[in-house]
Amino acid sequence: MAVISYREALNQAMREEMERDANVFVMGEEVGHYNGAYKVTQGMLQRFSERRIIDAPIAEMGFAGIGVGAAMVGLRPIIEFMTFNFSLVAIDQIVNNAAKIYQMSAGQFHIPIVFRGPGGPAVQVGSQHSQSLESFYAHVPGLKVVMPSTAADAKGLLKTAIRDDNPVVFIEGETLYNSTWEVPDGDVLIPIGKGDIKRAGSDITLVAWSKMVWTCLDAAKELAKDGIECEVVDPRTLRPLDVDLIVESVTKTGRCVIVEIGWPVAGFGAEVAYQVQKHCLDALDAPIERVTSEDVPMPYAKNLEDEVQPQVHDVVAAVKRALYLEA
């Protein structure tokens, strides 16, 4: 076990899978000579050559499509988007080709492709570069959507995603690259569709993924001072979703707060809330609470930017509402 950064964990995952399988390659903007816009592919060009670490022009639609074609003929592409905001110009390739070809070809073509890159707001990069698009992709049958919160999850899940025979949208936390976590050594895989309890507690269930897991852990620490024990459930993958784990936790605690950094309307947390009320109705003592970003495009001003996103105090307030501690 070594404590490493989220960035290093992703780098290890790709290196190990590329050593293991010569069909795996990486393509994206600045992934080679520049070592990646976020340095996730650091040193990989030297190790694997330009044949397998391919610098693409600024043309997401083009290189995402080349990736889908490569997957159709048996390669296992990792397509890096500099950020998932730019995946919007390639979304036709992801939604209409990657997610559909297996079905439309009646199973003749598997599409073993990973679309990866950072998502979610960073710091003062403006509304067009601060979006959380996981709910877009989680809506689409034919895609798997993975959102690791820790270095350990990032490594184990990226390895699984690369080996998966279906398209995986792998959204990394843009502000998590420097975060560290204990990562098991060697070839440890984490299955897609299995969530994780990041903190055990008996009073209330917090459901969150990616960066919001950290916000929830901070809120839980604060609430513990008042004797409130939060259970933080990290589904890790949104599609497929580990409903059983969430249901088990809410059945135990009777209260649920869902925290996501995306917008409120039709956000993925609404689906989680639906599953919770459906499966835990008799266990619920309070309405399910959601904490989301404000329903606006991200402002540029720092103070407003913080105000728009879910903060620790927002989670604490929602927990207290669900516990009837604040009228």
Add this chain to the structure above:
Amino acid sequence: MAQILGLPKLSPTMEEGVLVKWTKKEGDKVAPGDLIAEVETDKANMDFNVEDEGVLLKLLVAEGATVKLGAPVAIIGKAGEDVTALVAQATGKPATAPKAEPKVEPKAEPKMDAPAAAAAPPAQNDAPAYNEAPNNSPPNNVVANKPPPANPGAKVLASPLAKSLAVELGVDLRTVTGSGPGGRIVERDVKAARGGAPAPAADVVPAADSEAEAPAADDGADTKSTMVLTTRSARQLVPDAGAGDYEDLPASNMRKRIAQRLTEAKRDIPHFYLQRPIDAAPLMGFRARLNELLGDRGKVSVNDLVIKAVALALRRVPECNASWEGDAIRRYHRVHVGVAVAIEDGLVTPVVRDADQKGIGAIAAEVRDLADRAKKRGLKGHEITGSTFTVSNLGMFGIERFTAILNPPEAGILAVGAVLDTPVVAGGQVVAGKRMTVSMSCDHRVIDGATGARWLIAFADLLEKPESLAL
């Protein structure tokens, strides 16, 4: 004129159904033949099509509810008709006449374009809460702590957890003051009422489970008799400590129907049983050749050949393709073979129609499709009804022989055992052979012993010379 729609008979044996899904909403126009709901009957999910034209004015049953045959499920009429009287009538005396006298107020209410659910006035007494007003508290706003509504006979406002906890702890919710928004009774209020202690102030949160385990010893039993019961409590399914010797698993609709129908069949039909071994060596050889010819285009099973042989044997001995009608024996002109298929929690008998006319390959493909869909509960009503004889095969489980209960109204069912390697006497020598034992259950009102035996001879003749199945 508005009228009440009752739950129709959607399968020949249904007595109640679960309304799985409404496919039309209140306010939707419907024409004869339109699908308005899906209903789970004892065997399959069936389509509920309307026979009348009009507008669905009111849905009386929530999705998931179990409804007796003929009980009111909806009100249909002209747009804007007042259905108050009919709603009261439908909910006042359920499960009686499916189309009771419609009593309609002559004056029509102005119809709004807003969702019809909100437009219908609430019925008197306690009508099913299909259109219960949603909790209007905006989820992200702070909810003001209003006093409980001063309405003594009104519904108790309590969280689902508080309700199940009240049952568990024997607390009468009507005596509890709620501390939640709008006077909602929440977990802490029930625990406080049970413990006699005041509700905890805003600082301490009791752990969810520890206190709930406390034995209910000191309170008198009389509180239990008056407690407000919840309809379904997950906690009630957990057995009490000390009573863990068994658990009662609630029977599904299908299980109840199987229990009822098989009890009736075994009790009311005079069964008798005929058994004989069949030389299965030619059959196995024939099947192997067929599968070789088919290659990857499909596979024929022993059971597919048995179905074909049963169908042809019924043509040869039509006395067995019949049923008892009380004062007559009904002889069927067509041969429809039912095939018992085990599915989760029960079984279903899809029907291969006109099996005598179909090729072996066609039967094989059809049975595979029916069995696959049976396992997914995807069979339509017409696919599980109308068989004239049934085959039940447990050979794949290694069962050597067994007897089956008749599938009414059929007069015969064939129970098929496994093909076994066994020593047989041929030409005075003991040699290795293959045998399959079949057992025919007969309704003695229709089939006598000699008739059944003749049928089994025909069946054995066909299977032992399997090429004749292809003729």
